[in-house]
Amino acid sequence: MKYAPPAAPRGASAEAGTVLVPYPPFWRQYPSRVGALCLVELQKMRRDRTELVTRAIQPALWLIIFGETFSRIRAIPTGSVPYLDFLAPGILAQSALFIAIFYGIQIIWERDAGVLTKLLVTPTPRSALVTGKAFAAGVRALTQAVVVLVLAAVLGVALTGNPLKLAGVAVVLLLSAAFFSCLSMTIAGLVLTRDRLMGIGQAITMPLFFGSNALYPVALMPAWLQVISHANPLSYEVDALRGLLIGTPAHLALDFAVLVVAVVLGVASASALLGRLAR
Amino acid sequence: MTGKGGNGMDVDGIPPAVLCEELRYRFGEHRAVDGVSLRVVPGEIFGLLGPNGAGKTTTIRVLTTLLPLQEGRAAVFGVDVARRRMEVRRLMGYVPQQLSANGALTGRENVSLFARLFDVPRRERRDRVAESLEVMGLTGDADRVAATYSGGMVRRLELAQALVNHPRLLILDEPTIGLDPLARSGVWERLNELRATTGMTVLVTTHSMDEADTMCDRVALMHLGRLRAIGTPAELKSALGEDATLEDVFRHHAGDALNDDRLPQGGFSEVRTTRRTAGRLG
Numbered sequence: 001m002k003y004a005p006p007a008a009p010r011g012a013s014a015e016a017g018t019v020l021v022p023y024p025p026f027w028r029q030y031p032s033r034v035g036a037l038c039l040v041e042l043q044k045m046r047r048d049r050t051e052l053v054t055r056a057i058q059p060a061l062w063l064i065i066f067g068e069t070f071s072r073i074r075a076i077p078t079g080s081v082p083y084l085d086f087l088a089p090g091i092l093a094q095s096a097l098f099i100a101i102f103y104g105i106q107i108i109w110e111r112d113a114g115v116l117t118k119l120l121v122t123p124t125p126r127s128a129l130v131t132g133k134a135f136a137a138g139v140r141a142l143t144q145a146v147v148v149l150v151l152a153a154v155l156g157v158a159l160t161g162n163p164l165k166l167a168g169v170a171v172v173l174l175l176s177a178a179f180f181s182c183l184s185m186t187i188a189g190l191v192l193t194r195d196r197l198m199g200i201g202q203a204i205t206m207p208l209f210f211g212s213n214a215l216y217p218v219a220l221m222p223a224w225l226q227v228i229s230h231a232n233p234l235s236y237e238v239d240a241l242r243g244l245l246i247g248t249p250a251h252l253a254l255d256f257a258v259l260v261v262a263v264v265l266g267v268a269s270a271s272a273l274l275g276r277l278a279r
Numbered sequence: 280m281t282g283k284g285g286n287g288m289d290v291d292g293i294p295p296a297v298l299c300e301e302l303r304y305r306f307g308e309h310r311a312v313d314g315v316s317l318r319v320v321p322g323e324i325f326g327l328l329g330p331n332g333a334g335k336t337t338t339i340r341v342l343t344t345l346l347p348l349q350e351g352r353a354a355v356f357g358v359d360v361a362r363r364r365m366e367v368r369r370l371m372g373y374v375p376q377q378l379s380a381n382g383a384l385t386g387r388e389n390v391s392l393f394a395r396l397f398d399v400p401r402r403e404r405r406d407r408v409a410e411s412l413e414v415m416g417l418t419g420d421a422d423r424v425a426a427t428y429s430g431g432m433v434r435r436l437e438l439a440q441a442l443v444n445h446p447r448l449l450i451l452d453e454p455t456i457g458l459d460p461l462a463r464s465g466v467w468e469r470l471n472e473l474r475a476t477t478g479m480t481v482l483v484t485t486h487s488m489d490e491a492d493t494m495c496d497r498v499a500l501m502h503l504g505r506l507r508a509i510g511t512p513a514e515l516k517s518a519l520g521e522d523a524t525l526e527d528v529f530r531h532h533a534g535d536a537l538n539d540d541r542l543p544q545g546g547f548s549e550v551r552t553t554r555r556t557a558g559r560l561g
Contacts, residue, residue, distance in 0.1 A: 023369060023398050036395035044383045047424065114377030118440070121343045122396040123368045278345055 023123070030131070033124050037132030038139045045143060056147045059095040063088065063148075063155055076216050081248060088152040088159070089241035090214030093234060095148050096141035096173050097208065100180035101201050103137040104188030108197060111277045120278050127271040130185060134267060137181035138174035145173050158246060165244045168252075172244070175259040176237040182266025189273025214238050233262045294357030296321045296448050296480035297342060302351035304337050311337040313504035314351070319497075321356075321447075324474060324481040326495035328488065328529065334504040335484040336376065339452055342482075343373050355448055369397065372441030376452040380436045382426035386417050389425055390439050397444035411439040415469055431462025435469060442473070451483040455490060467494055488525040498525070502533035 024032070045052070063084070070076060071083040078086040110116040119129060153159055160166065188197050209215075211225060212234040218226055229235045236255040243250020297319035304312040312334040319325040327335045340346040341360065342353055348361040355367045380389050390408045399407050412421045415435040420428065425436055434454060441449060454470075455463040467490070473479060485491055491498050492512045499509040508515055508528065516523045519531055 029398065032395060032398070036392055039395075040381070040384065040388070040392055043385075043388050047383065112377075114375045114379035115381055117345060117375045117377070118373065118379045118393075118437075119396070120345060121368055121371065121373045122393065123365045123398070124396055125365075 033128040034132040038136045041136035041139050059091045059148045062091045085157045085246045088157045089245050092148050093238045096177045099141045100137045100177040103181035104184030108194050126274045130271045134178035134181045138177040141177035168244045172240045179262040179266045182270045185270035189276050298354045300352040310504050322478045323496040326491040326498040327484040329501035333501040370447050372446035372449045374437045374441050374451045380425045385422050387421040393440045394443045411443045415439040449481045492525045507532035
């Protein structure tokens, strides 16, 4: 057996019996934790490709059935943009939302299984753990997005080929999935059980979706719904995606700012509640 | 117990691996830990014994920084558990009671994750992961997903995860619960080898008196949140009589606690937690 002995007591000072263990500075630990947790997500996904297919069914139905039908009815005024083109970024956002909003279930599962306990005993600040999980959800959403984008392209949506804009799309999806998974983890920290989280997740997903600009322009909404839509991060996500993917006028700076602030707040609230899951 | 200086250190100037002074922890009205004081000497296998609900797991959860310190003092190798949590975590490897490996990942990926979370430098990472797996006898199965492992292999995998940061203190909460006798001895064999080669300190909770008797250098008997006796298994037994077993010692100090209905051991959640341990990964 070659197992190296544990380090001898380093710097055991006579005064307080302290042991000094060198480790990387905080600013380097943070990205490494996030990277480690995203890597785990990729490793898991590599073995579960069926999920990629099953999760593609719903966005496909939205694009093919809803999209194609409403394109013909011409009920929704989208100016010079064909309705299917208008819809595609909305469905892209929706598929990321569906993945992220149930991500808290994984954290409850990990709590029940003991995985979370062990993660919490590593030298990882809770906010880094939550950020890692949030971006892991983002990684999962991104792979799903590729499927949806390919499908949209096949259906004839005029998507951008500009790599810079596509990179922007990836960032928007990452940030949004990170936010919605933090929302999910926050709810997980409040309700603590899988069943209740499922219930709440299902209750809020559709209002978030219909209360945004994903399916129709905000201008069509009654005034009160417009107010809600402006408070809904999904609207900013869709606005940015639409601007980047099909070139409609968008408020990119505002959209990014809102998403970044939302992620910061989401990480803060989910980390504050993570301790409840550990008990 | 060994003598100690004014600042919690042993007379020879080496801080104890674990030091608890008047540790108390309450869940609402229930006093789970009620004034526990103990010190674990570096290099020993120390067993915390007691029936379900004795306060063993709560004590460990305070030491591992999972629960905040409410009252008293606790330190690991002289590092205060309440004030320097991140440093304490770097000194420890911890295996919780439940099966905690990720069944969707391979053995190697499971260990590798912990190498990253403990900041094992990139150039050492591969070797350290391989070494931990080898020490636990999992090299041949390292690239299979953990969901296909047997119970004993999962336990050894969890130990490999806990060892990858070269901890100075290994904390194991009921490491052999839910395992068949063969798997149990397999786990203990590996732990003994490890201790012999590295001199690592091991703090282990168990409610199996037999295991504690054969495997631990010293044991503390815990009952209703308090320590009832502490010493080597031989000392504790001989104090009671020639043919006494550790179980007799326990009955002597704690009454017939192993069959006491007032204890929380019969609770649904307790049983659920314990049984979950048996068959979860699949």
